[in-house]
Amino acid sequence: MDHREVASGVPERLAEIGNVTLRVEQLTLADYLLSPRLAVERKSVADLVASILDKRLFLQVEQLKRVYSQVVYLLEGESLYSAGHVHPNAIRGALSYLVVLQQVSLLRSEGPEDSALLLATMARQEQCGLGYELSLHPKRRSDSPHTQMRYLVEDLPLIGPKTARALLEHFGTLQALFGATEGELRKVPGIGPRRARQIYALITTLYPTDGSKDSVSGG
Numbered sequence: 001m002d003h004r005e006v007a008s009g010v011p012e013r014l015a016e017i018g019n020v021t022l023r024v025e026q027l028t029l030a031d032y033l034l035s036p037r038l039a040v041e042r043k044s045v046a047d048l049v050a051s052i053l054d055k056r057l058f059l060q061v062e063q064l065k066r067v068y069s070q071v072v073y074l075l076e077g078e079s080l081y082s083a084g085h086v087h088p089n090a091i092r093g094a095l096s097y098l099v100v101l102q103q104v105s106l107l108r109s110e111g112p113e114d115s116a117l118l119l120a121t122m123a124r125q126e127q128c129g130l131g132y133e134l135s136l137h138p139k140r141r142s143d144s145p146h147t148q149m150r151y152l153v154e155d156l157p158l159i160g161p162k163t164a165r166a167l168l169e170h171f172g173t174l175q176a177l178f179g180a181t182e183g184e185l186r187k188v189p190g191i192g193p194r195r196a197r198q199i200y201a202l203i204t205t206l207y208p209t210d211g212s213k214d215s216v217s218g219g
Helices: 005-007 010-015 045-052 056-067 087-101 112-128 145-153 162-169 174-178 182-186 192-201
Strands: 038-044 070-078 105-109
Touching: 005 010, 010 112, 038 045, 038 056, 038 112, 045 056, 045 070, 045 087, 056 070, 056 087, 056 162, 070 112, 087 105, 105 112, 145 162, 162 174, 182 192
Parallel strands: 038 070, 070 105
Antiparallel strands: none
C-alpha cells in the first residue's frame, strides 16, 4: 500500500478485517498492490475529476498498464457527476477510455469501508482464488430426465436442438451415444464427417488429472 493512502481511512478499515496483512511503502505507481500483476488505483470523485482536468489520469493509466497486467480503478464516493464544473460527458468519455481503450477494470465504492471490503475481497481472490469451483451450467432442477439428456447432448460440438434429438432417438441412451464410434455417429441424419469427427474426438479425450496439462487428447 502506498503511504499516501494512510489518511484516506481505508487502511484503518482494512486493519479491522481478519486475515489481512498491510505493508506501507512509497509506491511509484498505484495505491495498492494485491499481487505482482494486480494494481489498484483508488480515486475519490474529486480526485477523478481533477485528474481528468489536468490530464494526469491518462498518463497514469498508461504507466500502470506498462508495469501491471491487470489494473483496477476503484472510484470512491457519491455520484460521479456531482462535480458541477465538469460536464458529465467529459467524465463518461474518461471512463470509457479507461475501459474500452486501456482495458482496465472499474469498481465503484460508497466510501472507505466499502473500499476496504472490496480490496480485501480482491486480494483474497487474487491470491487464493474463489475457494470453490464454479459450475459451468446453471442448475436445472425442474427439468425432466429427457430434457436433461437433450441439454447435455446440445453441448457437443456443432450440435443444436434438432440434431441432439436425432442423436438421442438413434442411440436411445446417453451410454450408447457416448460409446459410439465415429462411423456409428455418421449414420445419424444430420451428422456428417466433420461433426462425427469432432464429437468422437471430444468423447474420447482424456480429462487431465491434477498437475497435467489442460490439453490431453485421447484416441
